Amino acid sequence: MLSLSKRVHEVWLVTLMAGFMSKNESKLKLYDMSDIIFRHFTWIENDLIKSKIDYDYDRDMIPVKVEKLSIILNDINLRLSTIELELIKLDDRDLAERVNSDIKYMRFLLSSLPEESVTAFNTQRKLDNIELNEEATDALTLFLFEESYKEYELIMIYNYLKANSTDAFLNRIFNILIDESFFHLKSFGDMMAKMGILGVPRVIHKELYKVTNVVEFLKDGINEELLAKEECKKLADAVSNDSQELAKFFDFINYQENYHIALMKEALEYYTKEKNV
Amino acid sequence: MEMSEILNHMMEPRNYGNMNNCDADGIGKNPENSEKVAIYLKVEDNKISDIKFQAIGCSTTIVAGSIFTDSVKGQSLEDADELADEILNMLDGMSSEDAACSEMVAIAYKSSLETYNFRLEDANYPTITKMISSTCQPKEIEEEI
Numbered sequence: 229m230l231s232l233s234k235r236v237h238e239v240w241l242v243t244l245m246a247g248f249m250s251k252n253e254s255k256l257k258l259y260d261m262s263d264i265i266f267r268h269f270t271w272i273e274n275d276l277i278k279s280k281i282d283y284d285y286d287r288d289m290i291p292v293k294v295e296k297l298s299i300i301l302n303d304i305n306l307r308l309s310t311i312e313l314e315l316i317k318l319d320d321r322d323l324a325e326r327v328n329s330d331i332k333y334m335r336f337l338l339s340s341l342p343e344e345s346v347t348a349f350n351t352q353r354k355l356d357n358i359e360l361n362e363e364a365t366d367a368l369t370l371f372l373f374e375e376s377y378k379e380y381e382l383i384m385i386y387n388y389l390k391a392n393s394t395d396a397f398l399n400r401i402f403n404i405l406i407d408e409s410f411f412h413l414k415s416f417g418d419m420m421a422k423m424g425i426l427g428v429p430r431v432i433h434k435e436l437y438k439v440t441n442v443v444e445f446l447k448d449g450i451n452e453e454l455l456a457k458e459e460c461k462k463l464a465d466a467v468s469n470d471s472q473e474l475a476k477f478f479d480f481i482n483y484q485e486n487y488h489i490a491l492m493k494e495a496l497e498y499y500t501k502e503k504n505v
Numbered sequence: 506m507e508m509s510e511i512l513n514h515m516m517e518p519r520n521y522g523n524m525n526n527c528d529a530d531g532i533g534k535n536p537e538n539s540e541k542v543a544i545y546l547k548v549e550d551n552k553i554s555d556i557k558f559q560a561i562g563c564s565t566t567i568v569a570g571s572i573f574t575d576s577v578k579g580q581s582l583e584d585a586d587e588l589a590d591e592i593l594n595m596l597d598g599m600s601s602e603d604a605a606c607s608e609m610v611a612i613a614y615k616s617s618l619e620t621y622n623f624r625l626e627d628a629n630y631p632t633i634t635k636m637i638s639s640t641c642q643p644k645e646i647e648e649e650i
Contacts, residue, residue: 286522288522289521289522291517293516293517349516351509351512351513351516366508369512370564373515373564374563374564377564425512425515425516426516427515427516427517430518431521431522431523431559433543433559433560433561435561436561448539
């Protein structure tokens, strides 16, 4: 089951990356597929927890640099085949059936997606209809690498906390934060692909999600969100002369961080009271 | 360094990840925050047959780790140590962030090498962690403090 969890984690990311690469209607289909696979990942994780198996989010590095979309779609297909084989060994037959049924449909969808040339790795660092100066381009490049990884990291941390908690109040907050980070990851990943600088977020260090001190984690998280707000503001200022559209987008992301901070403060207050720490 | 080369390492960091069957590992840590770099070594005939790194840190750390591990893979332990020394000698000319990130990588290698040497005598010798001396704060802030 550990190997199955790892393979599903990898194919989730590859499908999400394929969604970033696509420039037509296939994008939304690939996003939907990646959402379904992420849910598979959480179901398998739940089985691991129920079976008391010690697990982590380690995975292999995923090469995704392609020039044609069909190459990555074939890769997804092959990865799904590996998962099908792993599912044969799964004791939870209901779960295996559910995942198998979804895979069958995803295979059909994949075979129907049209060919596209991929420009997500051409390192042009240009956005359609937006002319940024070199300094603003460098600032945006660095921001996108830092923050896309950060959003992936947050998804995995909150997912781990949620999976290992039965507290409905905290899980509601973790769930909202996961959804918010998904939106940010998709926004940043899409922008990276448009700029030709797409990369798969790196593997997360266990220490980050196997949280031993929730209070410290939430306090650090609030501080990190405050820093992220600063970065968004700096970036909005850096690009405002060249693009009001981009500046407004980063102001919007900056404002969303306020909500994340409020949720984390709510979780901190609740946790401190409940656990009497 | 050219932006294209930096982008290349950002988009596809080399040798990133865990190594379960390593011969030795070492950690370089920034005492100011929770940032750190772990380096894992596989050694054959005194040469680095495989090397991996993991980091809790920023993109600059990832680029530094990717370049360092890419450069020393296949080299002797001593040559890699010389490169780590060269990096440590260049820190003064770098921005504070670059210096802290590069030092973490170089110190992580030195820690892993030390762990390796101890493990030749005692296979269970624990992983060595060393702290860096560079600060991540920009120089103008340091001066204010």
